Amino acid sequence: MGAISTIDTLAHTNRWSHHHLGDKVAWAGGLVVAALLTPVWPGAFAVTACVVCSCALAGIPLRVLLGVLRIPVGFIVAGAAITAISVAPGQRPPIRLTELGAAASLAGRGVAGTAAAALLALTVPVPELIARARRAGVPAAACELAILMYRMIAVSLDRLRWQRMAQESRLGYDGVRCSVRSLAALAAAAFVGSVTHAQRLATGLGARGFDGTVWLLDDGARHSPRFLASAVSVLALVVVGSFLVGGR
Amino acid sequence: MIFAMHIAEGFLPPAWSLLWTLAAAPFVVAGFRSLKRRVDAGADAKLATASSGAFCFVLSALKIPSVTGSCSHPTGVGLGTTLIGPLPMAALGSIVLLFQAMLLAHGGFTTLGANIFSMAVVGPWVAWWVYRAGTSGGLSMSMAGGIGAGVAGIATYCVTAVQLALAHPDPVSGIGGSLVEFLGIFALTQIPLSVVEALITVLALRWLSARSSLDIPALTGRARERSLSAGRVVASLIGVVLLMTAPLVARSGAEWAGADSRATDMVTTIDPGYTPWFEGWWTPSSGEVESFLFALQAAVGAGVVGYVFGSRRRDARRALTDTRGS
Numbered sequence A: 001m002g003a004i005s006t007i008d009t010l011a012h013t014n015r016w017s018h019h020h021l022g023d024k025v026a027w028a029g030g031l032v033v034a035a036l037l038t039p040v041w042p043g044a045f046a047v048t049a050c051v052v053c054s055c056a057l058a059g060i061p062l063r064v065l066l067g068v069l070r071i072p073v074g075f076i077v078a079g080a081a082i083t084a085i086s087v088a089p090g091q092r093p094p095i096r097l098t099e100l101g102a103a104a105s106l107a108g109r110g111v112a113g114t115a116a117a118a119l120l121a122l123t124v125p126v127p128e129l130i131a132r133a134r135r136a137g138v139p140a141a142a143c144e145l146a147i148l149m150y151r152m153i154a155v156s157l158d159r160l161r162w163q164r165m166a167q168e169s170r171l172g173y174d175g176v177r178c179s180v181r182s183l184a185a186l187a188a189a190a191f192v193g194s195v196t197h198a199q200r201l202a203t204g205l206g207a208r209g210f211d212g213t214v215w216l217l218d219d220g221a222r223h224s225p226r227f228l229a230s231a232v233s234v235l236a237l238v239v240v241g242s243f244l245v246g247g248r
Numbered sequence B: 001m002i003f004a005m006h007i008a009e010g011f012l013p014p015a016w017s018l019l020w021t022l023a024a025a026p027f028v029v030a031g032f033r034s035l036k037r038r039v040d041a042g043a044d045a046k047l048a049t050a051s052s053g054a055f056c057f058v059l060s061a062l063k064i065p066s067v068t069g070s071c072s073h074p075t076g077v078g079l080g081t082t083l084i085g086p087l088p089m090a091a092l093g094s095i096v097l098l099f100q101a102m103l104l105a106h107g108g109f110t111t112l113g114a115n116i117f118s119m120a121v122v123g124p125w126v127a128w129w130v131y132r133a134g135t136s137g138g139l140s141m142s143m144a145g146g147i148g149a150g151v152a153g154i155a156t157y158c159v160t161a162v163q164l165a166l167a168h169p170d171p172v173s174g175i176g177g178s179l180v181e182f183l184g185i186f187a188l189t190q191i192p193l194s195v196v197e198a199l200i201t202v203l204a205l206r207w208l209s210a211r212s213s214l215d216i217p218a219l220t221g222r223a224r225e226r227s228l229s230a231g232r233v234v235a236s237l238i239g240v241v242l243l244m245t246a247p248l249v250a251r252s253g254a255e256w257a258g259a260d261s262r263a264t265d266m267v268t269t270i271d272p273g274y275t276p277w278f279e280g281w282w283t284p285s286s287g288e289v290e291s292f293l294f295a296l297q298a299a300v301g302a303g304v305v306g307y308v309f310g311s312r313r314r315d316a317r318r319a320l321t322d323t324r325g326s
Helices: A006-013 A021-037 A040-058 A062-084 A100-123 A126-135 A140-169 A176-207 A225-246 B014-039 B043-060 B077-084 B086-104 B112-136 B141-167 B174-211 B230-250 B259-270 B287-325
Strands: A085-087 A095-097
Touching (some): A006 A062, A006 A100, A021 A040, A021 A100, A062 A085, A085 B174, A126 B086, A140 B014, A140 B086, A176 B043, A176 B174, B014 B086, B014 B112, B014 B141, B077 B141, B077 B174, B086 B112, B112 B141, B141 B174
Antiparallel strands (some): A085 A095
């Protein structure tokens, strides 16, 4: 059985997994907010440095963090590059470079924010987040659907991988034409698979007296005063330091 | 390698993040309401709904070999909406986007509202409208769904470009210039992607309707029964008349000049010494003749449109009596 993603696996197994969800959300969420609100120099650098240190402390390899950031950073670089050029029709020259500083600060903010969001994703398992959201008052229907979806995704993705491997071994992705046909077949099969999967589950669970109640269990983690205190003090240091050094 | 146009964390200023979250919220709430009714029906319905949500996530994990050589992902919005409907899609789509942020680190948490708005609200509704318009206009279910998926892909990309342009206006040419830049750069990846997604959706829907025995409203043709009723036609005609007269009433003092003369005015303000390089080879002898020719043109157009609609309606009625008679 394959895992959903490296991020999901690490979220369950990292060294911080015994910490209370609230502590981790306070730290990583605080870093996201700090990346948005503090002056880019030195705020964004401080936030990125905090994320790298946290990953080291939580036992998340730097290689994984960089791999996770690769695609969002591509988007950030493209977006920031677009803001760096300016198009003025009817004027000469029609395309010119402007506001390199603004583009750089946008890129810095984006990278820092994405890194902080990645830290949150890498340290917080989805089921815990959903269970906590339920206790925080999010409607039961939404939480139950989300947790059921989470449980089914692993199976669906696994099925998809096998089907894709079967198609690939029959040269199903040889050329664009073939690839489009194979992908369409894969999407159709995914839908049929998801419907039949739900029917089989309903039959099996119905035989065991399932009445539709989905239990969201508390993992019993306690707040760690040390973790929380150091998180809050480092956050305060980052925010105050950025405003002092960067000015506003 | 920009796929599915997730706006990354930290890329929108806080005020815009809040605004897009507020804009998306009513649709997501309405979506969950519609799902709640379905889910409360029983355990089986709950499992089926969750499984269609898982299907939406899995769709977005398919890798398309893109034209540019990199790998891209389809949004799966068109196929999902055709099979599930637009309102449930807003709810399931927002869970999918949250999962993409949590499990794949695509998108972000403060930009989640903006991403939900473009991908789980605008995309599905556009796909649904195009799909309904296509099926009631006589297209097959798979064709209409495919065109809907393509148009939804382009609509999503346009909305994302607008979101980015509003947040980061160009210092020289403002929001308009910035919009042109974002649309231009992302068109390189997003337009080919939308075309590929439309093709995949057509083929997938065709397979599903031809070879699977599943009882899905979209597949078994029950969705097509509610075509245009007389009441709806009258209501939309009244709407058209209102829309056309409203500006005349609202701005009764305005001078209603055509776009041509506005353009001529603009040319003379930019370059007062401009001499036209082309003259019309024939000028109508009077204003009345000109209006008459305009009216004639409109009448011919209306006749063609009316003929097409009439013959389509006759064909549809004939097909209906044929199936009833047999």
